[in-house]
Amino acid sequence: MSKFSHLLEIILTLQYKELVTASELSETLKVDKKTIYRYIDSLNKANIPVHTVKGRYGGFYIDKNFYMKPFNLTKEELKSLIMSTYLLTKENGFIYENQLKDAVCKIKQLSLNNSEEFNDFRDTGLFSLELIGNEESLEEKISKINISMNRGRSLSIDYFSINKNDSSMVKVDPYNLIFKEGSWYVIGYCDVKNDVDVFDLTRIKSLKITKDVYMRPHNFSLNEFLNKNCCTFNENKTKVVIKFTGKSVAFIKSCKWHINQHIKELSKDSILFTIYLDGTDDVKAWILGFGKDAEIIEPLYLRNEIKQEIDELNEKYKNF
Template sequence: MRLHRLLGIIMLLDSRGIMNARNLAKILEASERTIYRDIDILCEAGIPIMSISGPNGGYSFMENYKINSNVLQGGDIINLLLSSMGITPDKNTEMSQQLKNALIKLENTVSEDHREEIVKAKERFFIDSDPWWGKKIQNENLDLIKKSVLNLKKLKVYYKKYAGETLERIIRPYGVVVKSYQWYVIAFCEVRKEIRIFKCSRIENIEVLKENFAIPKDFNLEEFWAKSKQQFIKNSSFEIKSNSYVVKIKFHEDIKQLLEGFHINSIIKVEDKWIYEVDMLSFETACNLLFSLSDRTEILEPIELRNYIITKANKILSFYNV
């Protein structure tokens, strides 16, 4: 990780001239203290970096010193390709720093006018993939998974299932799918003897093995994911249907917007009232929602739900001695 950051500093000084520690830290997503340490390391290694004082000062190479760091390598092209596909790495990962370096190299290959446009665009457009609430889970295994997929190396993983059980598996990673910023590795499981989907955030520990493998010639990542997604949607729909709880309610006003998210089977207007037949999935869900609306509704069916509301209302009245 440090090596890629040091290369990033060299390429930025080579392309942009004088840069202060604050701007270097912002671009490379590091602290200013880290940048100061990195500059010291580069100077000790013989890189002729000088410090310039004053309000417009910073660091730069000595006069007439240039390096040839702008040639895109195979790894750079792969990282640029992944980025163009929307596969963006987590912060503070090796892949993230490699992508930054590749973009800096790409920036250095264009004319001065176009370079200014690139810098301007990077300063004025920003994608924040973090959720509004809670904290985004950082996955430390993505670099190893990416290398394993590209180099066809087997992985030993410790995978935590949804129920909490952790399993040890030897897998052959055929590819990676990124959906809604979540990484999924599609791999042949040597225990189950079939291709399975592993959510990367549930991989607690990982080890890259020396043994190589070959991907079957008839395997297609996009087709496999499409079929798996259809099956997942089908199974989820079946599960929702099996957890059905239909209620019939009489509303004294049209409050259809409050039922958003539930499947409404029918709506009948009788004089100034509306009778809804709604699937609320479960008895507990119906209780929680409808009791809060009990001053505006009358539950007609099922009887157990109607009795629940009546019992709850009588209990509240007893507290007030009414």
């Protein structure tokens, strides 16, 4: 993710949360604390009023007079954007299909904040599952979650399940509220799963603060949880799996290629390398650079694209 994207995520996080620590920002953005302090310095140089509270219970906060309001498109404008994702596809010659879908998804989440708009979109049959959680505005949801965390009170959430295609009430002890990959999530203990889980705010139909008291476990690590559940935050990205063999294995393992990379050992000289990307155009040339030591496992369309390119190369050089 670019520095610009990280700065935007920091601004939005500070805008909705009273105080955020460097550790929390570091874990969410997958960068070290020194980078977070450089980001804060960059924001201050851009005249964005981010302040620092020193000490054990310190952190960063943004001036309450500063407010970056999410843009709100008209229903017609938003419909036209959503429809464009159905028309502009790679099959029709549009090479930025994945990037368009990712951008529209982020715009949609920031724009749809009330049930009236949801009902209008439901009639079109487009994205009906994703728009279920809009009985309360984004600001109202975030405010209640922050209050519940500050007071140590559990939340009662009416949450939409894609698997069940229905909503149900769950009791959640919120541990963290994070803005990640263009979306807001609350991470907390779920009484239904009897485990810590992730809840997408766009799928929260309504929520209320209960009188039940809870304490966040001292051994809970946000960083470990995010590493273990990285797939949850990449639903709108393309999963790319590459099998590396031979001499390339040691080289791949020696570097940090992407913030959400995952490496699975297959054997001494064979690994599966998994990343989630907005698009696959740049990674194609990178894969080809490893020659026979790299094999695309998924997605299938990328495997076919590389095969076609290899066939064309073979045709050029077969007479030499």
